Amino acid sequence: MSPSRVLVTGATGYIGGRLVPRLLARGYVVRVLARSPQKLTDVPWAGEVEVVEGDLHDPDAVERAMADVDVVYYLVHSMRARGDFEDEESAAARTVAAAAKEAGVRRIVYLGALHPDGPLSRHLRSRVAVGRILLESGVPTVVLQAGVVIGSGSASFEMIRHLTEVLPYMPAPRWVRNRIQPIAIRDVLHYLLAAAELPPEVSRGFDIGGPDILRYGQMMNAFAVEAGLRQRPIASLPVFTPWLASQWVNLVTPIPRSLAVPIIESLQYDCVMREHDIDAVIPPPPEGLTGYRRAVRLALAKERAGEVETSWQDASVAGAPSDPLPSDPEWSGHTVYTDVRERDSSADPELLWRVVEGIGGERGWYSFPLAWALRGWADKLVGGVGLRRGRRDADHLNTGDALDWWRVERIERGRSLRLRAEMLVPGRAWLELAVRPRDGGGSHYRQRAVFFPRGLAGRLYWFAILPFHGVIFNGMANRIVYEAEHPGAASRVARPLDAAVGESADA
Template sequence: MRVLVTGATGYVGGRLVPRLLERGHRVRVLVREAGRLSGRPWAGEVEVVEGTLEDPHALRRALEGVEAAYYLVHAMLSERRFPEAEARQAETFARVARETGLAHVVYLGGLLPRGAAPSLHLKSRARVGEILRAHLPTTELRAGPIVGSGSASFEMVRYLTERLPVMVAPRWVLNPVSPIAIRDVLAYLLLALERGPSGVAEIGAPPLTFKAMMETYAEVRGLKRLILPVPVLAPRLAALWVGLVTPIPNRLALPLVEGILHPLVADTAKAQALFPEVTPIPYRKAVELALARIALGEVETRWSGALQGQSYFLEDREGIIREVRALTVQAPPERVYQVFASLGGERGWLVWGWAWALRGLVDRLLGGPGLRRGRRHPTELLPGEAVDFWRVEAVEPPRLLRLRAEMRLPGKAWLEWQALPEGKRCRLVQTAYFAPVGLTGFLYWWALYPIHARIFSDLARAIAREAERSA
């Protein structure tokens, strides 16, 4: 079939596209920024339409001649009032899709609690499903926490369990939930395309409590952990704690926490009848597979690949402050590139570790991402990926990497490296850009300039030393 995938740069969509191509489907993707597909192995095999779900003209181009579409988007990280944004996007998509005669839309939604009010996030997911089903032939797959290398739910369990030998947890960690492995989600999504419109089906593995999820993770990792449920711990306070201890930002942690305030158990009878080929693997097996992927450095996509807020790009214009460092390095460009392209994450930033950690902590306290997002792969980078509190804006191996700041700042900032060949040597050019906003922005830059100048100088020298050692 000719299939449209929305959310192709997200956690699920980024894994679904190559599997659709493997099955012989012709894939078209709708993306906000076409450049974010650069570097992905499948980028040259798909049709690309640039636009958003609120742009009827882009949607019309994306849906023209398409037999089926996947709706795999949400606005939790990109919009403050995400329920309104998600409803607006779904209504625009449904209207244009109906006009173009779309025969089938497959939507990945969320499980709903029985006999209790859903969280704001789950209520919004349900509303999107209602809009799509009201206007289009739809298959809506409702899933609980998705478990896989790089998924938000898995990262939350992983970091809480790894970092806290003793946990005081809210009593609702005793509520049962139905997690599901990412490989099973992908299997259902692929089969849904073949089965045709099937209405709502809930999917999930055998349920267990969130406490049991953390205990199972600890067993797999050979850790001893004590979890003490207590009757009082407000969801917002718990989300703030999750945001402090794990890489998950508060804006995502709160919906995740609120989603398990009540039991979230899947009724899988319809899914078993529709898709008998799929037997969801147990949670323990999903954890083992996720950890194996991480150990091998084979994480295909990560939750942090989703953009947070509106993106912007570096433009050479008046008002931008530049801090440039240039060094001659006794190593080829490839070696220099390998060093600066592997900064951040578990490796860190080579110099002034305490200063980077402090800046990350301050950013977290101000509501930013901080350093805990890490990176998907220790050495490989793709456009649009997160690296700590940066976002990859441009990457051109083996000569260029530009990161765009997503920390809280009174302005916009970038950090760029170029590896320029000079015979058998290389010239490393490191540039920090800052576009201040108002007087506050200028005061911020000049107040921190003395320490920034020292850190950036030391960083450039450390990159050069590392490249020369490796050469």
């Protein structure tokens, strides 16, 4: 019997990016539907999957992706805070439901959200609606309803971590007293994998969660204990509306406002399991479900070891530019501003490249850190991603990775790195860093900033920051070359890794 073929939607996301390699390890033939296939270029399993380009709003692409598929994983959910995303999500679910029925798919698996009865936030309401549409598709469907997912790189974990680490005292809204049943990422994956093999008569929603029910404030202080921090006093303030809370999260954590809003809205309710029927069809893992503190411990070990498999950082940013940099001939007739800096270096090209690939995150941008920090804060104030988004891995970058307010658009290992700006600017911006070997030894470094202004505001923006370019970009080029040339630069670039914890797979 040939292996089952599985279609994963959302394979570039936090959950999907972890599920795919585990499906492959179990012998499934995996196909992914991706709106931006280039994001998959550098993932370790890229050569082992079939890729169909398109999204869930394209019936033709969905139909192509469904051909000869046995199981469909629906792992897509909009995290936009504005617009008619509820209608769009329902339309996408209907497209998938119809195509799955037509293609003879034997199972749909959808990851939804724990929710109470009664009025819900827009995002919870949308997830419930998507689950209902899939259950009514005529295809056997399992809707797994999970609460806060705890794992290295998850948005919920990162929000807890930064709020706890940054604030010695936590003024908080009343929802910090709401009850939550968090679940470890390893347990979510356990249920997702097992759901593919359920018999066809199983078609319904199931609540899933970890063994602990906690208040949000308790989750923060339990994190503090595992991270070796002092527990934080938390004051519940009734004046903290969801909107104000999301602005607060946006300012004091790397989580952008567009992502903070749906998370905060979902925390307005007690989100705990109302039934444990899942145990009858999918038993817990042999070692038992993972408690909250152990999940935190595993996630911290992964982050300290630099082994974060997927991260919220790599999710697409709503409203951010996504078009690639046009080739130079396409610039004809357009207003384009550039800033080019070049340096010859005595450093070996490999060492210079290591400095380039290690840029950003904790290491910063090698010039005028105050200016970078102020620009990042300005971006956060207007709802952008800011400079503190960081990077998933301290030493290596892949296509599609987030890097502070940039996105890795293209990387040619050892040669060039192109970054696309996702900060809020009146135009489109890129930064290119390139390394070439030099005749006679050493290397040549080239740095180019490119800006396509939008209207008068874009032109005024460029000329307003132009006086700073001589300091920022010139200093950046000089420092990158300096780091590569001087003794000890290699040790600063290669970050030592903490010993990985053996049990931290799937953290």
